[in-house]
Amino acid sequence: MKKKHALTVGVILLAATFLAWAIWQGPDSGPPQVQNLRSWQEADAPGGYEVEMEGGRRVPGFDHRLHLLSGIERFRIPLANRFDFPMGSTDGALTYNAQAFWEMNERRGGRHTGDDLNGIGGMNTDLGDPVFSVANGLVIYAGTPSRGWGKTLIVAHRTEDGEILQSMYAHLHSISVAMNTVVQRGERIGRVGGADGVYPAHLHFEMIDANGLSLSPGYLMHRTNRIDPTGTLEARRGPGPPVSIDLILENAERDQAGF
Ligand SMILES: [Zn+2]
Incomplete structure (x- = not known):
């Protein structure tokens, strides 16, 4: 009996922790903004592609300092x-x-x-x-x-x-x-x-x-x-x-x- 009780408490605690974490995270902030494929930045679109940025879709500026050799x-x-x-x-x-x-x-x-x-x-x-x-x-x-x-x-x-x-x-x-x-x-x-x-x-x-x-x-x-x-x-x-x-x-x- 004692063991079962402990398990229930454990599960509840786990669920509560997850709920708190989910609330703390807030709503999904959307995909990361893409700068350039060949860069250190989080990239999933080739350079020169229009991407969603603040103020609408546009081709992001190219930062040569982040350009790696292919x-x-x-x-x-x-x-x-x-x-x-x-x-x-x-x-x-x-x-x-x-x-x-x-x-x-x-x-x-x-x-x-x-x-x-x-x-x-x-x-x-x-x-x-x-x-x-x-x-x-x-x-x-x-x-x-x-x-x-x-x-x-x-x-x-x-x-x-x-x-x-x-x-x-x-x-x-x-x-x-x-x-x-x-x-x-x-x-x-x-x-x-x-x-x-x-x-x-x-x-x-x-x-x-x-x-x-x-x-x-x-x-x-x-x-x-x-x-x-x-x-x-x-x-x-x-x-x-x-x-x-x-x-x-x-x-x-x-x-x-x-x-
Ligand atoms: Zn010089």
Whole structure:
């Protein structure tokens, strides 16, 4: 008898707890709002689809900070067993670093997210000089994210330890490769510019440690996924011969010929 009684009390308590929980939960708040399929956010509709949002159905804004590389993109990123410099010779000769990585810039209110590489002649003397992919890679961004960034490229590289690193080339005068192109180390991918007159010509060059597209302002107070560009290149020179000076000259000639 005693046991049965205890069981009844237990069941009642359980039912009461569940009822309290159900009341506390309130009415169903509806499905989670969808932002983009390839994102960390709760997603169940492809990007570009209209979804129910406050104020009616519309296509949600795209937040590139939450954009991950797709399976196919990751598969196509080639092995990068050697990294060279993006301007001048393979070891960066004929250029200087006008504003180093993580230097504080009081005027811009933050620390510099890349290296500003400039031709040794200074100012606009490097306008139109070739910009090379620092390693074998896949072009995962080619476009103009803002007026300040100007024409910008991001190339993804697979390192020998399986990590994905990205190189970013900004303020370009022109872009010579399309999105999703596989490029080789030393291949000309663009020309040095000044974001269409916003700055004297130079290459803003970043190295990024990320698995998705990650465009940020050029000055930050927190390091996020930006890594020291020149330091990374120097640490990852790796095996293999340097790109021949012939290829660099050939690129320069093609540049002058307007290809
Ligand atoms: Zn810069």
